Amino acid sequence: MSDSSVTGAAVSRLLSIGEFSRYAGISVRMLRHYDERGLLTPASVDAFTSYRRYAPEQLRIAGRIRTLRDAGCGIPLIEELLPLFAAPDALRARLAQHAASLEAAAAELEAQKRLTLSLADALDTPSAQVGERVFPAVRTLWLRRTVACYPAEGEMWADLRELMARPDAVDPARFGDLIGATYFDEEFRDDDVEMAIWRDYDGPFTARDGFDIVELPAQRVAWTTHRGDFDTISNATETLGAWIAERGFTRAGAPFNVYVVGPGREKDPAKWITEVNVPIA
Structure with missing residues (x-):
């Protein structure tokens, strides 16, 4: 101009x-x-x-x-x-969307920070020990679903907590201490992850809201213990994968985690204990 x-x-x-x-x-x-x-x-x-x-x-x-x-x-x-x-109303709505995206980005940065620090800590941490065992058969209250990503597993646990709060649905006294999740995809996936969460349960139950009773059979597994949050749990799966291959085993079923101490029992992620299991033959 x-x-x-x-x-x-x-x-x-x-x-x-x-x-x-x-x-x-x-x-x-x-x-x-x-x-x-x-x-x-x-x-x-x-x-x-x-x-x-x-x-x-x-x-x-x-x-x-x-x-x-x-x-x-x-x-x-x-x-x-x-x-x-x-158009102030439209601007407010759009700014709220941007603020939400910033919150998500901040959470991702915080996760990256935790991972960076855990990598430094791992330099002095001995490699996880792998064992072999027969995981016993168990009757479970089970919810299987395809979710957006692995962290979305938390949404399924929220659904279970909601179910457990309804006395007409389950008897809380009939739950045991065994808590776990099973992962069905053949490969690691960034999205559309098929999994099931479960707790051992010996009470009556009528299938509802996606929940059902599933009898898990006894399984021979290779397993190791992961301590801490889930950001570095792939270290455990790497160790298991190498151990299984080096000994000539093959994977014989869907891998599963047992949450010995998890988010539902302990707020501090540093105190979480997860048993990572891979069925073998």
């Missing part, structure tokens, strides 16, 4: 790019970048020198851009949000 195209404002009222940068709190380099991306186009661009000038009222737009940028919004999202300042 040339100077001749400016309307409603005298050239003397326009701010140089340096002045505008100072008032807006945005570097000249970024102002040029925002111009190139169409986010903040100068009010005037000299046809011969390409010198940019800005109208004072553009400082408000610049402030919105700066705040959105500092709030973790990339340029595509800023482009989406800027017009919504004229």
Whole structure:
């Protein structure tokens, strides 16, 4: 846009790019970048020198851009949000969505931090010991489902807690201490994971809400103990896989975990104890 195209404002009222940068709190380099991306186009661009000038009222737009940028919004999202300042309700809803995405990102970063620290701790930790045993047959209250990902297992346990709170459905006194989860996919999956959660139960039960009674047979398994949260439980499965292959065994059923001490009993993940089992033949 040339100077001749400016309307409603005298050239003397326009701010140089340096002045505008100072008032807006945005570097000249970024102002040029925002111009190139169409986010903040100068009010005037000299046809011969390409010198940019800005109208004072553009400082408000610049402030919105700066705040959105500092709030973790990339340029595509800023482009989406800027017009919504004229529609506050829509803007609030969209900002709430962005806040939720930031919470998810923060949780992922926290998990990465924990994993980093656990890797450092593992340098002084001896390798897990693998054993062989016959896991006894057990009658279980069982819920099998395909969930979004492995951490979504927690949603299934929440459903079980809800069921256990209903005296018309189960007798809490008839549950034992054995708590576990079985994983049916042949390979590790990032999504759409088929699993079952279960607890030993010797009381009456009528199938409902996806829950049923399943008799698990006795199984010969290779097993090891994992201590701590589930971020590093793959260390246990790696150790088991190597042990099984080196001894010429093959996997003969769905792997399963037994939660000796888990989230339902202990808040501190450092105190969790999980027995990782792989049926073998």
